[in-house]
Amino acid sequence: MQVAYVAALVALLTVSASAQPFLPGTGFAPLAGIAARMNYTDRDIVEFLTNVECLEGLFDTWGTFGHGFNNNLTLGGPTPIGARKANLSDQVQSHMEEIALNEQGHALFTRQAGSSLPCPQVDFTGGFNQWYAAAYNLSKGQTIESVFGAPFDPFASDENYLLSVLSLEELGATGNKGLTLLTSNPVIADGIAGLATSATAHATVERMLLWERRNNTVTPFNETVQQVFARVSAMRDTLDGPQLDDQGLVNTDPRTIAVPLYYPNMIPTDVRGLTFSRTPQQVINIAVLGNPSGTGVFFPNGLVGNITKPTGYDVLASGLDSFPASGARVVSQESTQAVGPLPNPVLLPNVTGELDLTQSLAGPLDNGTASTRGYSTVPPGVPNYTNGSQVAVAYPLPSSSGSSSVASGGRRLFF
Known part of the structure; x- marks a missing residue:
């Protein structure tokens, strides 16, 4: 992959203002x-x-x-x-x-x-x-x-x-x-x-x-x-x-x-x-x-x-x-160590x-x-509480005063 094209892709992904290209092995994963x-x-x-x-x-x-x-x-x-x-x-x-x-x-x-x-x-x-x-x-x-x-x-x-x-x-x-x-x-x-x-x-x-x-x-x-x-x-x-x-x-x-x-x-x-x-x-x-x-x-x-x-x-x-x-x-692959972490931001x-x-x-x-x-039937509506990758989704719920509360009224959705 050409360095310029890699740099363009990384720039799009990171929304970085940096003009420096990422050379092979220096951060692009x-x-x-x-x-x-x-x-x-x-x-x-x-x-x-x-x-x-x-x-x-x-x-x-x-x-x-x-x-x-x-x-x-x-x-x-x-x-x-x-x-x-x-x-x-x-x-x-x-x-x-x-x-x-x-x-x-x-x-x-x-x-x-x-x-x-x-x-x-x-x-x-x-x-x-x-x-x-x-x-x-x-x-x-x-x-x-x-x-x-x-x-x-x-x-x-x-x-x-x-x-x-x-x-x-x-x-x-x-x-x-x-x-x-x-x-x-x-x-x-x-x-x-x-x-x-x-x-x-x-x-x-x-x-x-x-x-x-x-x-x-x-x-x-x-x-x-x-x-x-x-x-x-x-x-x-x-x-x-x-x-x-x-x-x-x-x-x-x-x-x-x-x-x-x-x-x-x-x-x-x-x-x-x-x-x-x-x-x-x-x-x-x-x-x-x-x-x-x-x-x-x-x-x-x-x-x-x-x-x-x-x-x-x-x-x-x-x-x-x-x-x-x-x-x-x-x-031809680079190792994980050679690729390294993604750069800031x-x-x-x-x-x-x-x-x-x-x-x-x-x-x-x-x-x-x-x-x-899908081979085995699962009752509908049973949440996946076993999911190790829960995503917390907080959204406002009406309070008694008519205002919204996220901290106390948020709901956790299990994906």
């Missing part, structure tokens, strides 16, 4: 927990995006319209395996048409930003059946069909399609957000930020549509939408390191913002209300279910470009925390990474299970 410097080129980043946007965009476009991208945005890439029109209600169809057109636009962005690579081969049939087999923790040799009596069809219904769309959408949302600090070109970074915010908006719509259907049964699993997605969320979270950065449709996890009344979770965030970030390797590791070759599941022939494998980094690392000091890796010293900003606030809780993501 990305608040999202992503690497301060990477040895990727901008073209590497854009070509990596080709994989993500082709996977998401082709699934959304085929399922919504029954055909692939317009204007040869695949650049000669093959037709996805199992692609067809989904069986959608009028309500879901109308929402998905806008989302699918946006996803075509995302693919167009990668072309305009310089990617000339064809879309990779993607597999919807085998990909989603392996995906849900992993979510249900099936043993090697077991398949969805052998266990449940029929394969999973992502195009069969509103429920199946939305579950599958959201499974991919949030990989794009978190992965795109994680890329914003990895480019040296502010124009490309601004475009990628647009991808991230757009994908997050898509995911929110999809979550709301699924929330309305949360008690509907999903074929062939004979579990509710809420339960199935709780399994998906838990599975994704176990494939990107120990940090908590994935949540179900219902969130009762006391380490995060969990609204007590029915615990709806339309926008997954940490305790500060910030959406999550993932590195390219974390995204790949989830998409190929941990295969170190970077092949299989949705990418039977692998990804295109130079960023194609989940290996070369420590899957247990997050941001600047516990990153490997040696060994082959794609990422920021009033939060020694910010070191995502684990310190989120995980350590809340204490130990197994984030590899579906129990806090």
